[in-house]
Amino acid sequence: MARPTVRVVKIKGMDQSNGMKTGTELVKRGLADMLKGGVIMDVVDADQARIAEDAGAVAVMALERVPADIRKDGGVARMANPAKVTEIMGAVTIPVMAKCRIGHFLEARVLEDLGVDYIDESEVLTPADEEYHVDKWPFTTPFVCGARDLGEGLRRLSEGAAMIRTKGEAGTGNVVEAVRHIRAITSQMEALADMTDEEQADQAAMMRVSPELVKEVASLGRLPVVNFAAGGIATPSDAALMMALGCDGVFVGSGIFKSSQPTAYAAAIVKATTYWDNPGVIAKVSRGLGEPMRGKEIGTLEPAERLAARGW
Amino acid sequence: MTVPPTIGVLALQGDVREHLLALERLGEPTRSVRLPEDLRGLDGLVIPGGESTTIGRLAERFGLLHPLRAAMADGLPTLATCAGMILVAGAIVEGDQPLLGALDVVVRRNAFGRQNESFEIDLDVKGLDRPFHGVFIRAPWVEKVGSDVEVLARVGDRPVMVSSGRMIATSFHPELTDDSRIHRLWMEETGG
Numbered sequence: 348m349a350r351p352t353v354r355v356v357k358i359k360g361m362d363q364s365n366g367m368k369t370g371t372e373l374v375k376r377g378l379a380d381m382l383k384g385g386v387i388m389d390v391v392d393a394d395q396a397r398i399a400e401d402a403g404a405v406a407v408m409a410l411e412r413v414p415a416d417i418r419k420d421g422g423v424a425r426m427a428n429p430a431k432v433t434e435i436m437g438a439v440t441i442p443v444m445a446k447c448r449i450g451h452f453l454e455a456r457v458l459e460d461l462g463v464d465y466i467d468e469s470e471v472l473t474p475a476d477e478e479y480h481v482d483k484w485p486f487t488t489p490f491v492c493g494a495r496d497l498g499e500g501l502r503r504l505s506e507g508a509a510m511i512r513t514k515g516e517a518g519t520g521n522v523v524e525a526v527r528h529i530r531a532i533t534s535q536m537e538a539l540a541d542m543t544d545e546e547q548a549d550q551a552a553m554m555r556v557s558p559e560l561v562k563e564v565a566s567l568g569r570l571p572v573v574n575f576a577a578g579g580i581a582t583p584s585d586a587a588l589m590m591a592l593g594c595d596g597v598f599v600g601s602g603i604f605k606s607s608q609p610t611a612y613a614a615a616i617v618k619a620t621t622y623w624d625n626p627g628v629i630a631k632v633s634r635g636l637g638e639p640m641r642g643k644e645i646g647t648l649e650p651a652e653r654l655a656a657r658g659w
Numbered sequence: 660m661t662v663p664p665t666i667g668v669l670a671l672q673g674d675v676r677e678h679l680l681a682l683e684r685l686g687e688p689t690r691s692v693r694l695p696e697d698l699r700g701l702d703g704l705v706i707p708g709g710e711s712t713t714i715g716r717l718a719e720r721f722g723l724l725h726p727l728r729a730a731m732a733d734g735l736p737t738l739a740t741c742a743g744m745i746l747v748a749g750a751i752v753e754g755d756q757p758l759l760g761a762l763d764v765v766v767r768r769n770a771f772g773r774q775n776e777s778f779e780i781d782l783d784v785k786g787l788d789r790p791f792h793g794v795f796i797r798a799p800w801v802e803k804v805g806s807d808v809e810v811l812a813r814v815g816d817r818p819v820m821v822s823s824g825r826m827i828a829t830s831f832h833p834e835l836t837d838d839s840r841i842h843r844l845w846m847e848e849t850g851g
Contacts, residue, residue, distance in 0.1 A: 370775070
């Protein structure tokens with residue numbers, strides 16, 4: 348059977364005149380809510396996108412090269428070619444995300460025009476602006492951004508991001524940085540809850556965000572948006588670990604298509620993410636998977652190779 | 660002393676937490692359902708929003724499709740939102756993915772478009788005295804309605820909320836607002 352594609356339809360009698368609103372904070376954050384408990388996979392072509400969808404991915408990230416290859420090849424990493432993004436959008440019915448460079452609002456506008464479902468303003472690509480991230484509020488398409496700690500996450504929310512992910516250290520197959528980042532975010536949120544109003548206001552000033560946002564996080568006890576893990580997740584157990592540490596879902600970049608059996612790895616990581624608190628299931632799905640991606644020790648990276656240090 | 664009814668929420672993937680919170684606001688005891696044995700002794704089941712292909716494939720791989728079909732055939736009251744509506748459908752317009760076939764409708768996935776076409780709108784819902792704020796995210800609509808299926812709400816001429824027997828299905832996400840009236844309506848109508 349031919350695969351369906353997602354069409355855009357306009358219905359008679361349905362426009363802004365009857366109170367219909369698009370691009371609202373609720374629908375932007377809402378799509379991220381629908382991805383919870385799921386795995387978002389990096390793909391570079393239609394075939395990989397179909398493998399990801401069949402394995403049970405909740406979305407795919409359309410890329411020119413996966414982070415491990417960006418590391419290996421060097422050079423400037425940019426938004427994927429629109430032809431590539433369109434090819435991937437035409438291959439699957441699940442949401443398609445794509446990356447733009449930090450601060451490159453024109454790449455973001457192009458991705459919005461292509462109709463991608465989420466834009467990742469990503470440190471994995473070479474930053475385009477060393478002063479400003481994209482002002483994300485005016486866009487209809489929602490944004491996800493990386494964070495190493497609570498302040499960074501809240502600054503991205505203040506700029507209009509609708510979803511947060513840890514930065515981790517992409518393309519290393521090493522989960523240690525993602526763990527560091529989610530632990531930092533969690534412990535900083537816990538600390539906020541015990542503070543007086545005055546101390547919270549001081550924290551807000553230090554984080555360069557509004558006191559209202561800090562107050563909201565303190566009273567919720569979590570971020571007001573969905574928070575995924577990303578950067579270095581390579582095995583089913585890695586995915587389950589990030590869920591156990593409180594992430595809402597996981598991005599897997601190089602971990603799938605740089606493993607020896609991508610189809611099996613993809614399906615196993617999906618299962619381990621759902622049954623993260625059931626070691627029996629994780630053991631079962633991890634059996635006979637072949638080799639994970641080789642991976643890198645973080646200590647062996649030169650400072651310029653630390654992608655997480657991009658952005659602020 | 661009677662045991663209070665317990666409502667299950669299918670927790671393979673999606674916005675499970677929002678449904679649990681909506682049910683807890685109504686004072687209902689709840690349980691997450693991820694394995695066939697979690698279905699035992701439930702008085703109602705919610706199938707949440709999420710990605711229908713992901714939820715369907717996980718249900719298939721963990722042996723949940725058959726027990727879910729059997730429970731629904733036995734009259735287990737079910738509330739299915741967005742991805743849930745697709746999963747309970749008898750058929751979808753295009754594509755090949757696991758379905759439960761518990762509701763006599765044909766559903767079109769992503770019928771309103773992609774994320775840039777996701778929208779909010781006030782809906783007139785049969786059985787509610789004032790409009791309900793509908794949040795539609797890459798939402799499906801009902802393309803064809805079976806003879807025992809009642810349409811409860813539409814956008815334009817497209818059905819976006821239907822009921823049949825002890826089941827209600829919505830294209831939109833009542834769990835994303837603080838308004839629990841659709842959860843309550845479901846529990847009253849279905850006797851759940």
